[in-house]
Amino acid sequence: MSPIDTIRFNETPEGVDLGLRVAGPVPRALAFVVDLVVRGALYLVLIPLTAFAGVGLGLMLLGFFLLEWFYPVLFEVLKGATPGKFAMGLSVVHDDGTPVGWSASMIRNLLRAVDFLPILYGVGLVSCLVDRDFRRLGDLAAGTLVVHRERARGAAAIPDVPSRPLPPGLDLQTQQAILAFAERGPRLSAARRIELAEILTAEEGRRGAAAVDRVAGWASWLARGQG
Known part of the structure; x- marks a missing residue:
């Protein structure tokens, strides 16, 4: 049966069902745009390094490399989400709901180069659209999900409706x-x-x-x- 909502349940070793609401392509794309703006601002900060003769250009290129490949990894592992994902209320987790680790984050982000093909994340978008959990190839290889972050809520309340006696024999x-x-x-x-x-x-x-x-x-x- 096809899923009729985006909540996925994983049973923890303690027998508790952990509900994960997976994020679709639209919020993920918006998060990517926010991260692109943040990285662009950081690139502009690095450009003045070229004023230093000899090593300046090398330092700038090294900074560009680290921003491009390790910016998402660092934030995902330490904070659970990049600034863009955080702004959109998203987090990256393992597909069992546990926090993402270094190796999984590295894999999913290194494979962005494949997901980007042929242009503008074409392969990644197709993968998201055909996968029930909206995973791009990097997520499939790393065993990760992008999910909506749970917001703090007060105690759940039972709807105030007329009571009806239970059928006999309910366990x-x-x-x-x-x-x-x-x-x-x-x-x-x-x-x-x-x-x-x-x-x-x-x-x-x-x-x-x-x-x-x-x-x-x-x-x-x-x-x-x-x-």
Whole structure:
């Protein structure tokens, strides 16, 4: 089945599902433009080095090289994102959700030379569009993802809807799933909410918005300690 939203789940060794919302080509392209402006400003700072006879040109070219290839690596490993990605609310992580390391960041950024072909990241754009997680070739080789950074949120709240008694015989795991659905619902796409609600109400055969409303009512019942 094709994914109906951009949230990918990875189970941690502790048994916790870690949700990662992968970033598409548009925010990544905007982040690239911001980084291009930042690097351009730094290039201008280095140009006056040519005034130093003999070594000046060499120092400037060395600075250009380091900026081009190690600017993204340094920021991704130490901060999780370049200034451009940070401005767009993005981060680079391993595909299991762990922070990106030196080797993975080096691989994904060295392969930018291939992703850039034939011009303006043509290969990278095609790769992003055909891959379900919007990965360019560098990401595929390095095992990395570009994801939306989670913003700090207050405690999740159960929607204030009329309570509905639970069907008899629901086990604890299913009750926990109902509460999790109600808490995460506002962050899911409408199609994803319906899909999950229909799974939870399968025995009643409810479909669409009716399934979502029924699960919300069950969650309200549980949240009030009536389960």
